Amino acid sequence: MEYALAEKKNHLHLHGLFDYKETAERHLKETIPVYVARSYFMDKTLTADSFEVIEYHPQRKRNHETL
Numbered sequence: 001m002e003y004a005l006a007e008k009k010n011h012l013h014l015h016g017l018f019d020y021k022e023t024a025e026r027h028l029k030e031t032i033p034v035y036v037a038r039s040y041f042m043d044k045t046l047t048a049d050s051f052e053v054i055e056y057h058p059q060r061k062r063n064h065e066t067l
Helices: 021-037
Strands: 002-007 014-018 051-056
Touching (some): 014 021, 014 051
């Protein structure tokens, strides 16, 4: 299972992909506030509370051996 850091208002706006939920939560807690404070995001209305960790299930890539 994978996890993503996404905007709460639009889960299609992903800001990070993680293998472990703990890593995603740590990034949300420690890194995102710094990025917001330094204005790294183009959308200046984003705050540290604008993000959440969600489960991310990308579509499986087709197996090229079956083509």
